[in-house]
Amino acid sequence: MRSTGVLLVIAVGAFFVTSASATDWLWQVTTDPADDSSPAWSPDGTTLAFSSIRSGNFDIWTIPATGGTATQITTDPAYDVGPTWSPDGTTLAFDSDRSGNHDIWAIKPDYESIAPASLGEIKATFK
Numbered sequence: 825m826r827s828t829g830v831l832l833v834i835a836v837g838a839f840f841v842t843s844a845s846a847t848d849w850l851w852q853v854t855t856d857p858a859d860d861s862s863p864a865w866s867p868d869g870t871t872l873a874f875s876s877i878r879s880g881n882f883d884i885w886t887i888p889a890t891g892g893t894a895t896q897i898t899t900d901p902a903y904d905v906g907p908t909w910s911p912d913g914t915t916l917a918f919d920s921d922r923s924g925n926h927d928i929w930a931i932k933p934d935y936e937s938i939a940p941a942s943l944g945e946i947k948a949t950f951k
Contacts, residue, residue: 856894862875897916915931915932
């Protein structure tokens with residue numbers, strides 16, 4: 825979507841998508857009253873990953889770029905923020921204090937495989 829002149833606008837904790845000229849159209853992607861922040865486009869432009877406090881603490885979520893139902897990706901009581909997609913879209917990296925320090929963690933699309941990003945296969949994804 826980025827290559828087609830689309831802008832992501834963040835206003836009052838919600839995300840909106842508009843044309844690059846901001847005159848053609850506008851739609852709201854997130855509608856939850858909680859604070860949504862740190863959006864990241866998936867490489868194919870179809871999904872936004874973001875941080876949100878909608879579960880009671882900051883976790884990582886995804887939502888279709890056209891809007892719809894958000895999916896909670898992380899459920900740890902830790903502070904999970906700042907998601908970033910791997911170039912091939914197969915992994916999300918994010919900052920978390922789940923180990924007692926703020927470290928970079930990575931999660932695979934099945935949302936079951938999670939590990940510190942400094943480990944083997946997941947580290948290779950972000951080279």
